Amino acid sequence: MSSYHNAFQKRTTSIIKGFLPGLTYVENSSWVHRLHPLVKLVMLLSFSLTVFGVPTWVGGLILFAIMLVFYGLAGLGLAFFYRKLRFIMVFGLFILIIQVLVIQEGRLLWQADMGPLNLSIWSEGLFGGLSMMLRFVNIIGSSYLFVATTDPNRLTYSLMQAGLPYRFGFMLITALRFIPVFHYELEQVKNAQMAKGIEMEGLSPGKLIKAVKYLLVPLVITALSKVDSLAISMESRGFGLYPQRSYMYSQSLSITDKIALVIVPFGFILFYLAMSNKVA
Amino acid sequence: MVCGLKGVISILAEPVVDIQKLSFTYSGSAALALQDIDLQIYPGEFVTITGPSGCGKSTLALCLAGFIPYAYPGRMEGSVSIQGRNTRDYPAGGLSGIVGLVQQDPEAQLCTLTVRDEIAFGPENLCVPAEEIQERINYALQAVGALELMDRPVHTLSGGEKQRVAIASVLAMNPLLLILDEPTANLDPFCTAEVLETLKQLRKQNISIIVIEHRLERLVSITDRLLIMQNGKIVGESTSVESHRKYLPIKNKTGLQAGKTPKLVKKDQGKPLLSVKNLRAGYEGRDILAGISSAAYAGETIAIMGNNGSGKTTLLLVLLGILKAHQGSIEFQGQDISRLKVARRARDMGLAFQNPNHQIFENTVAKEAQLASLNLSQNSEQEIASRVDHYLKFFDLWPYKQNNPFTLSLGEKKRLTLVSILAYRPGILLLDEPLVGQDSDRLDLLMAAIQEHRDRGGITLMVCHEPDVVAANCDRVLFLDKGKLVIDRPVNEALALLAQMGMEEYLPSSHTFHSVSKEGNLI
Numbered sequence: 001m002s003s004y005h006n007a008f009q010k011r012t013t014s015i016i017k018g019f020l021p022g023l024t025y026v027e028n029s030s031w032v033h034r035l036h037p038l039v040k041l042v043m044l045l046s047f048s049l050t051v052f053g054v055p056t057w058v059g060g061l062i063l064f065a066i067m068l069v070f071y072g073l074a075g076l077g078l079a080f081f082y083r084k085l086r087f088i089m090v091f092g093l094f095i096l097i098i099q100v101l102v103i104q105e106g107r108l109l110w111q112a113d114m115g116p117l118n119l120s121i122w123s124e125g126l127f128g129g130l131s132m133m134l135r136f137v138n139i140i141g142s143s144y145l146f147v148a149t150t151d152p153n154r155l156t157y158s159l160m161q162a163g164l165p166y167r168f169g170f171m172l173i174t175a176l177r178f179i180p181v182f183h184y185e186l187e188q189v190k191n192a193q194m195a196k197g198i199e200m201e202g203l204s205p206g207k208l209i210k211a212v213k214y215l216l217v218p219l220v221i222t223a224l225s226k227v228d229s230l231a232i233s234m235e236s237r238g239f240g241l242y243p244q245r246s247y248m249y250s251q252s253l254s255i256t257d258k259i260a261l262v263i264v265p266f267g268f269i270l271f272y273l274a275m276s277n278k279v280a
Numbered sequence: 281m282v283c284g285l286k287g288v289i290s291i292l293a294e295p296v297v298d299i300q301k302l303s304f305t306y307s308g309s310a311a312l313a314l315q316d317i318d319l320q321i322y323p324g325e326f327v328t329i330t331g332p333s334g335c336g337k338s339t340l341a342l343c344l345a346g347f348i349p350y351a352y353p354g355r356m357e358g359s360v361s362i363q364g365r366n367t368r369d370y371p372a373g374g375l376s377g378i379v380g381l382v383q384q385d386p387e388a389q390l391c392t393l394t395v396r397d398e399i400a401f402g403p404e405n406l407c408v409p410a411e412e413i414q415e416r417i418n419y420a421l422q423a424v425g426a427l428e429l430m431d432r433p434v435h436t437l438s439g440g441e442k443q444r445v446a447i448a449s450v451l452a453m454n455p456l457l458l459i460l461d462e463p464t465a466n467l468d469p470f471c472t473a474e475v476l477e478t479l480k481q482l483r484k485q486n487i488s489i490i491v492i493e494h495r496l497e498r499l500v501s502i503t504d505r506l507l508i509m510q511n512g513k514i515v516g517e518s519t520s521v522e523s524h525r526k527y528l529p530i531k532n533k534t535g536l537q538a539g540k541t542p543k544l545v546k547k548d549q550g551k552p553l554l555s556v557k558n559l560r561a562g563y564e565g566r567d568i569l570a571g572i573s574s575a576a577y578a579g580e581t582i583a584i585m586g587n588n589g590s591g592k593t594t595l596l597l598v599l600l601g602i603l604k605a606h607q608g609s610i611e612f613q614g615q616d617i618s619r620l621k622v623a624r625r626a627r628d629m630g631l632a633f634q635n636p637n638h639q640i641f642e643n644t645v646a647k648e649a650q651l652a653s654l655n656l657s658q659n660s661e662q663e664i665a666s667r668v669d670h671y672l673k674f675f676d677l678w679p680y681k682q683n684n685p686f687t688l689s690l691g692e693k694k695r696l697t698l699v700s701i702l703a704y705r706p707g708i709l710l711l712d713e714p715l716v717g718q719d720s721d722r723l724d725l726l727m728a729a730i731q732e733h734r735d736r737g738g739i740t741l742m743v744c745h746e747p748d749v750v751a752a753n754c755d756r757v758l759f760l761d762k763g764k765l766v767i768d769r770p771v772n773e774a775l776a777l778l779a780q781m782g783m784e785e786y787l788p789s790s791h792t793f794h795s796v797s798k799e800g801n802l803i
Contacts, residue, residue, distance in 0.1 A: 153393045174391050180435055181387055185638070191602045192638040194622045195631040196700070197655030214641055221686055222637045226388040233389035233446070235373030236345055236381040237402035237453060248400040248413040 023084075026148045032074035036257045037155040038162055039264070044146045046268040051138045057127050059275040060134030067141050074149050081141075088140045092133040099129025152176060158251040166245055174230065182223060189218045294364075296457050296488045297321035297344060301358035303512075304339060304348060313339045315512040317358070321457070326483055327490045328499050330527070331509035332719040333691045337492045340509070341461045343367070344490065346375040363456055377406050380450030382460045386442035386467070395421075395429050395437070395445050402453040413452075420448040423485055424478045438588060440471025444478055451485075458482070459490045465716060469745050469785035470587045472498070494719065495746075500524045551614060553578045553739055554599075554708060559608035561598045562763075568594045570763035571608070576708075578737040581730060583750040583771070585743075585786055586760035592743045593634065595760070596710045599741075601625050612708075627656050630701030631710040634743075636693035639700075640685045645677060648685045649699045657704035664703065671699040675725055691717030695726075702729060709733055711742040715749060727753050747788040751775060759786075 032040075051063055071081050106123035153173065160169035193214045199207065234240075253261070302317040314336045321327055329337050342348045349356040351372035360367045362379055383389050392398045399420055403413045421427045424444040429437065437445065443463055450458060460479075464472040480502050482489060493499055496506075506524045508516035518524050552575035562568040569591045576582055584592045597603040599610060601622045610618045617625055630652070633639060642648040646665075649672060653664040672678045675695040680688060685696055694717055701709065714726055730740050730753065744750050750757060750771065757774035759767035767774050778786045 153397070170391065173393065177391060177393055177434065188633070188635065188638045191597060192633050193641070194602050195600055195626055195633070196639065196652040197623045197626045199621070199623050217641050218638050221640065222635075225637060226385065229383050229385050229388035230391060232345075232347060232351075232381065233383060234391055234401075235351070236347070236376050236379070237449065238373060238376035238405035239401075241373060241376065241405060242407055244407060245404045246407045246409060246413070247404055248396075248410050248417075250410060 023144065023147055025151055026076070027151075028075050028149070030073060030075040030149070032070060032145075032149045035149075036251070036253055037150050037158040038253065039257050039260045040146060040150055041155070042261055043264050044142055046265045047142050048139055050268045050272050051135050051142075053272045054275045055131070056275060057130035057134060059271075060131050060138060062271075063138050064134055064141075067138060067145065070145060071141075074145060076145070076148060084144065085137070085141055088137060092137045095136060096129040096133040099132060100125045103128055154251070157247065157249065161247055161251045167240070170234075170239070178226070181226070182219070185222050185226075186215065186219055189215050189222070192218070295320040295322050296325075296363055297490075298361040298364075299343075299358070300361075302343060302360060303357040304343065305355045306339075307353040307355070309354075312512050313354075314343065317512075317514060319507070319514065321488050321490065323456070323488055324486055325488050326502060326504045327488070327507060328496065328503040328505075329490060329492045329507045329509060330494065330496055331515075332721070333494075333689050333717060335509040336512040337509055338461055339512075341381065341459050341490070341492055344457070344459055345379050345381040346370055347372050347381075376402065377453045378456055380453060380455035380458045382443070382446050382450055382458070382463055384462045384465045386439050386446060389446050390434050390442060390449070393434055395426075395432050395434060398434060398445055399449045399452045402449055406453065416452040416454070420452040423451050423482060424448045425481060438471060439467050440474040443467065443471070443475050447475075447478060447482075451482075455487060457488045457490065459492070461492045462494065463491065464493070464495070468588045469747075472745075473785045476502075494717075496524075496528055500528065550577065552576060552611075553613060553737075555611045556599070557609045557611075559595075559598060559605050559610065561594060561603055561605040561607075563603075568763050569598060569605075572760075572763075572765050573608075574758060574765060574768050576739045576741070578739065579734050580756060581734055581740040581742065581754045582756045582758060583742055583744045583754040584758045584760065585745070585750070589762075590760040591763040592760055593712055594763075596631055596712055596741065596743065599625075599708075599710060600629050600631050602631075623655070626652075626706070627704075628706050629708045629710055630704070630706035632694070632697045632701055632712060632714060634712040634716070636690070636697045639697050640693065643684055644682050645685050645688070645696060646672070646681045649677075649696060649703060652700040653704040656706075659704075667703045668699060671702050671729075674729065675699055676722070689717065691719070691722060694718065695722065698726065698729065702733070705736070705738075707738055709738060709740040709742075711740065711744075713743050713745065715744060715746055723749065747775070747786055751788045 035043075047063070047067075051060070054060060054063065068078075068081070071077065100121055103125035104120065104122045105125070106127075109121045109123055109126060111118075111120040153176070156164075156169045156172050160166045193211075198211065198214050297320065299317050299319040302314055302319075303312055304314040305312050317340065329340065331337055339348065342352060343356075343360050344362070346360075346362070346367045348354065349368065356368075362375055365375065365378070367375065390398050392401055396417060399417045400413050403416050408416070417430070418427070421430055424447050426441065426444045426448060429441060429445060432441075434442070434445070447458075447460070447463070463479075464475050467475065476498050479489070479491065479499075483502060491499060491503075500506075500521060503521070503524055504519070506516075506518040506527060507514050508518075508527060516527065518527060555575035557573050559569055559572040560567050568589075572591075572595065584595065586592050594603060598605050601618070601620065605618060608618075609616050612625075612628060640648060642651055646668065649668045650664055653659065653668065654661070657664065659667075669678075669681075672681060675698065677688075677692060677695060677699065680692070685693065688696060694714060698711075698714065709730070715723060718726060727749075730742075733740060742754070744754075754771050757767060757769060757771050758765055759774060759778065767777050769777065775787060
């Protein structure tokens with residue numbers, strides 16, 4: 001059963017791969033990986049806010065460069081960036097082209113007269129487009145880096161130790177634990193209903209709704225019984241008995257971490273101010 | 281005087297569990313789930329509680345673990361004290377650290393992502409300091425013999441490993457009493473042996489253990505006290521291994537007697553009804569079935585055995601076409617059916633899954649039982665209804681006809697899925713662990729139904745982990761190992777081969793097959 005199970009897990013990841021290739025934690029021991037999850041979270045938030053705040057494409061480019069440096073430090077490199085963020089880059093370029101074609105304001109930079117087709121590039125279109133594209137790439141790229149270098153389990157444990165009520169934290173952890181379980185269960189339900197002669201192959205839209213119904217009812221019932229067992233199992237081990245709990249691994253912040261928590265947002269604010277002044 | 285005597289006894293051994301006149305009724309139910317239970321359990325005792333499904337065993341476990349009265353609505357009378365603490369005075373889970381509970385489903389009782397976190401979970405909830413938690417993890421994993429699992433992610437564990445981790449996660453809270461509610465019900469023989477070995481080891485720890493179990497055979501030798509429950513009452517008690525044995529189910533009541541040569545079909549006479557050649561199938565390009573060839577003849581009952589992951593369930597799925605084979609052929613009545621749709625193949629093959637919850641959809645038992653027939657058979661609705669009624673009566677499900685199938689017990693649900701299949705009379709029954717959750721009387725019903733199917737010339741392929749049942753009821757054994765068919769022999773020869781291979785988990789408890797292997801020139 002375990003081999004069967006693993007195969008399903010692989011399939012789950014391959015579905016996600018279609019949208020965002022390999023958006024999962026990549027195990028490594030680089031400097032970025034070892035950063036305290038909270039520090040990394042603050043860095044991501046400051047970075048993202050700055051990305052939205054900074055009005056110029058030059059600023060966007062600098063932020064993009066900073067991000068690439070972190071990709072390098074994380075041991076992921078340009079090859080990883082290209083492989084995983086190809087589609088994002090293509091989409092960014094698409095945004096740029098649309099902007100260039102549509103917005104015709106500011107200075108005229110370049111013009112080509114080809115009979116009926118009059119191509120022209122204007123400063124507002126080009127720089128506005130560049131800035132939009134960089135924002136898009138920076139936001140997705142930095143989130144990607146965060147996910148790839150942060151163990152979700154450790155992140156949750158850190159948040160709980162930093163004050164997130166542990167009930168919320170364990171909601172996330174049990175969700176992560178049960179995603180593959182429920183995926184496997186859904187596959188079982190589908191098999192069971194097929195064996196009863198309910199067609200799941202080559203469906204018309206009308207039949208599809210019926211099929212979904214046939215899948216959902218047993219899935220919900222199975223899920224409820226699992227949740228029941230889980231609740232008993234957690235409560236019988238004292239979950240929720242006290243307002244506080246202890247933690248085996250202390251995820252406390254070192255002095256450097258604490259300094260980073262102050263300096264990083266401060267640095268980004270300075271950067272933002274510098275960039276804004278430049279415009280003014 | 282009387283007071284003095286009592287005092288002496290209580291100094292000698294203060295009971296860990298003291299139940300006085302306990303009765304419980306679930307709200308919405310008229311029947312008493314537990315009735316006038318009086319029970320004392322002493323430190324270090326290993327107690328096994330057994331009884332037919334629905335006898336109140338699991339309810340008793342919930343009372344002991346302190347989940348009744350507060351987590352389950354109902355009316356409770358009498359009292360349950362654990363080490364002098366009355367469970368009424370504590371909220372659900374308030375006795376954690378004193379009582380530990382391990383449940384059936386190994387998947388649903390682990391809540392974190394790694395083994396280490398899982399075992400730390402309980403002590404953390406009790407605010408145990410970090411250094412002590414690490415010690416407790418080492419102790420708990422050592423006690424279940426699973427130190428090497430410490431750094432494993434939970435989702436990569438096998439069922440048996442998950443169950444051992446679940447036991448360790450409870451042990452880490454240093455309970456005085458450990459309750460295991462059918463800890464091996466969802467496990468194959470290999471994992472069951474693993475968990476039972478763990479239980480044996482646990483006797484060395486100074487805690488009281490209560491195991492609730494259908495399958496007594498392998499527990500008898502380690503049980504100090506055996507309690508038999510029926511209709512919510514304790515009706516029998518035995519305190520020595522010799523007298524425990526009296527309560528073992530009587531073997532070979534139905535079907536073929538073990539030892540008697542089963543009705544063998546000569547292979548060179550007649551064509552097989554179902555045959556597969558070089559069948560390969562799997563997931564993500566990895567073969568789980570690595571070239572299976574075999575054939576089944578009309579009237580054969582065949583057991584499929586093997587460890588988890590050996591491809592037993594996969595074989596059933598491929599036969600029905602739910603999983604497509606990427607190589608090989610499947611022939612039924614001389615015709616290649618490997619290209620037919622599942623819905624078409626299902627008319628000739630009825631598959632009952634391991635977990636019946638996956639199949640249940642309708643809101644009454646009767647409708648649920650009819651659904652497959654309505655989809656798959658050519659019969660009129662009346663005919664279907666009358667057949668379903670017949671089988672519902674046969675399998676003791678008639679009283680629940682208008683109930684919601686969700687309210688049935690696991691064993692009842694499994695019988696319901698059997699009814700839904702038998703009602704449209706497919707030529708081949710594919711049964712994935714049909715015995716789980718069935719007591720010995722219901723087992724007899726199941727075997728009688730298979731016998732009837734056999735008399736009509738039907739084939740039964742049954743994934744089955746009960747060697748005694750296989751020996752008594754099957755003609756042939758297919759033994760799978762890592763996707764390969766390593767044994768395909770008549771039942772006695774197959775069991776002899778398994779004995780030679782040292783696969784003791786797969787041998788009937790009452791048999792020695794070595795003599796057979798000497799006489800028959802095998803291999």
